[in-house]
Amino acid sequence: MTNGPPDPEAIPFNPLDPGFARSPQSSYARLHDPQSPQSAALAGSPLITRYEDALWALRHPEVFSSEMDVEMALGTERPMIPQQIDPPRQTQFRKILDPLFSRKRMQAIEPAIRSHATRLIDAFAGSGRCEFNRAFAIPYPCIIFLQLMGLPPEDLDLFLELKDGIIRPPTPAGDMEAAVEHRAKTGKRIYAYFEDAIDERRGEPRDDIISHLLGAQIDGKPLTRNEMLDICYLFLLGGLDTVTATIGCNVLYLAENPTQRRRLVENPELIPVAVEELLRWETPVTGVPRVVKRDVRLGEREFSKGSLVMILLGAANVDEGEFAPAEQVDLERGRNRHLAFGGGPHRCLGSHFARIELRIAMEELLRRIPDYEVAPGESPRVSPGIREVIYLPLVWDAS
DSSP states (O other): OOOOOOOGGGOOOOTTSHHHHHOOHHHHHHHTSTTSOTTOEETTEEEEOSHHHHHHHHHOTTTEESOOOOTTTTSOSSOOTTTTOOTTHHHHHHHHHGGGGOHHHHHHTHHHHHHHHHHHHHHHHTTTEEEHIIIIITHHHHHHHHHHHTOOGGGHHHHHHHHHHHHSOSSOTTOHHHHHHHHHHHHHHHHHHHHHHHHHHHHSOOSSHHHHHHHOEETTEEOOHHHHHHHHHHHHHHHTTHHHHHHHHHHHHHHHOHHHHHHHHHOGGGHHHHHHHHHHHHOSBOOEEEEESSOEEETTEEEOTTOEEEEOHHHHTTOHHHHSSTTSOOTTOSOOOOOTTOOGGGSOTTHHHHHHHHHHHHHHHHHHOOSEEEOTTOOOEEOSSBOOEEEOEEEEOOO
16 A cells, blocks of 8 residues: 555544644544545655554654654754654763653652642632633643753743744744744744853853753763754753643543542542543644655555654554553553653653653642533633643632
8 A cells, every 4th residue: 555645535634623633532533443544644644543553663763763854844953852863863862861851850859849739729729710721731830841941930931932933833824834934933042042041051050951961971072052952942842832731631621521530539549540541542742753764564554765654643542452442531541551752762751750740730730629610601722733722711619
């Protein structure tokens, strides 16, 4: 089977459609239907949707590579490190970056994370309502991450503007030329900001990630200035977006499924398992692109060298072959090898950090506000791409 463009009527979803972003699981499930075309594609790029195929592709970067011509697409002048480079060079960078987000180091800052969460909830718990994205989902992970980076919390609005300028550029829908231009301008601003931050740390090192980069070495040589910039660029996008998106998706799910929420309120020991199951079900990072390095057959499909493919993590996470029953959200699911953090050598660098933040957020929110719902007459809004709940009005009885 070749990877030519499919019949448009056969494509079961449009990831840029707000309806898909709001509830993509049924569209994903259709990709696994035996009656659906196995050559489903998006804008001519083949989709890898089945769990085992996705896992194999993620584990074999020599075949499905992260090194692709994405300069300018995300406003970058060079590949982001370590996301857009492959082993063995990528492995060298992971060795100096992984310790920054190790499970042990993240557990050490857990009290600070919990204290931060409770302060944010204190600010709105007594009012009986909030717009959750702005009140909690954005500031909760972002402020903690900025502290790790050594960046001033008072610059959060600037960082969010820069991040959204890359991930969600404020340009007309479908105007790719305008989006690329906006991203390029935003990218220059990101590089300029971190140029100044690096210069500042050279004169005054601190206990933060940027200072760590200045002292790091690969093969006995310090990182170049561009390498540090390319790491910081990635950290700004990843550190300020994905946990926010995940928290919002999880809280919206529990708002609309009160029976499931009540189970967690009454059995808080289930929360760590529930975090994993909601990562599987919601999968805010819907997919990752790869370029095929050599002709390869994967399952029933053939992929040609040079093809750009999309590994659809969200679809893989509702594959009955791995997660039966896949369309049932089981908050006590045992074996859960979800791909919400990706897989293989490019697996999310901050997964330990994210898990702790997600668990604490759910524990503290359900302890303080056990019964909440979407405000009557309101409709939450979910952005496509990385599925952030950009508008989530919640109400509860604060008496």
